[in-house]
Amino acid sequence: MKNYxxxxxxxxxxxxxxxxxxxxIDPRMEIxxxxxxxxxxxxxxxxxxxxxxxxVCYNDSECLAYTYVKPGVQSRNAxxxxxxxxxxxxxxxxxxxxxxxTVEDVEPGCNSTLVDPVLSYVKSDNYIGSxxxxxxxxxxxxxxxxxxxxxxFVASPDLPPCGKNINSSRTWVSIYTNSGDxxxxxxxxxxxxxxxxxxxxxxxxxxxxxxxxVVLQDRLCNQKSRASVTIPVTYxxxxxxxxxxxxxELSAENxxxxxxSTLVDPSEFFGVHPVPIP
Numbered sequence: 300m301k302n303y304x305x306x307x308x309x310x311x312x313x314x315x316x317x318x319x320x321x322x323x324i325d326p327r328m329e330i331x332x333x334x335x336x337x338x339x340x341x342x343x344x345x346x347x348x349x350x351x352x353x354x355v356c357y358n359d360s361e362c363l364a365y366t367y368v369k370p371g372v373q374s375r376n377a378x379x380x381x382x383x384x385x386x387x388x389x390x391x392x393x394x395x396x397x398x399x400x401t402v403e404d405v406e407p408g409c410n411s412t413l414v415d416p417v418l419s420y421v422k423s424d425n426y427i428g429s430x431x432x433x434x435x436x437x438x439x440x441x442x443x444x445x446x447x448x449x450x451x452f453v454a455s456p457d458l459p460p461c462g463k464n465i466n467s468s469r470t471w472v473s474i475y476t477n478s479g480d481x482x483x484x485x486x487x488x489x490x491x492x493x494x495x496x497x498x499x500x501x502x503x504x505x506x507x508x509x510x511x512x513v514v515l516q517d518r519l520c521n522q523k524s525r526a527s528v529t530i531p532v533t534y535x536x537x538x539x540x541x542x543x544x545x546x547x548e549l550s551a552e553n554x555x556x557x558x559x560s561t562l563v564d565p566s567e568f569f570g571v572h573p574v575p576i577p
Contacts, residue, residue, distance in 0.1 A: 425503060438498045
């Protein structure tokens with residue numbers, strides 16, 4: 300009986316330890332984002348908890364930004380990097396970054412004008428949708444994404460939800476045809492970097508609109524900005540039915556409304572498709 304009680308206590312201790320080691324996520328954190336450079340201090344964390352890294356930064360007057368690196372990447376434990384300036388964000392699935400926020404940052408005023416996007420056409424590809432039908436996807440990029448504040452893409456539970464997603468981002472992005480018909484939208488982008496990975500699709504063999512325009516809507520400040528881009532017509536008429544021309548769509552797990560977001564670089568695989576704004 301004594302050995303049994305010791306075993307039970309050991310199991311409880313392990314459960315408590317693991318529960319205490321779970322990651323916390325601040326809605327203002329930049330998931331899958333690194334801010335390289337401008338470091339003045341780095342150290343290992345006892346727990347895989349990005350909030351510990353954030354709290355150290357918030358309590359250090361020199362710190363303006365931080366990057367949390369997941370366990371097993373740079374060292375056995377998670378590592379925290381503190382920065383005395385704000386480097387540009389880059390995509391990295393092993394990192395979570397953030398800026399030091401003040402009350403003014405968290406509740407920003409609406410005095411500045413939302414910058415107009417500079418839109419470019421990237422490429423197209425054919426893929427098979429989850430419904431088994433063939434589609435042609437067209438991929439766009441906002442090349443001046445650096446002009447947009449991370450604050451514009453914070454989770455905003457105080458604003459109307461996007462379907463079932465009650466933590467949709469402050470700024471939504473919608474794509475329209477040249478005649479004003481809605482094509483697609485993004486309501487859960489996490490940071491400006493993801494403006495490089497916009498897309499829409501049409502049924503395979505259907506001619507794409509001659510041009511589309513993208514609208515950014517800052518829902519907190521009720522501001523909109525827009526830009527248009529020409530779509531090459533020839534891509535919509537490329538009727539080659541070879542199976543190798545089609546990229547299977549990723550699993551439905553990647554398209555759920557409550558996790559929708561585009562995190563891939565335009566030069567990589569374009570199969571991750573967020574769900575449209577309802």
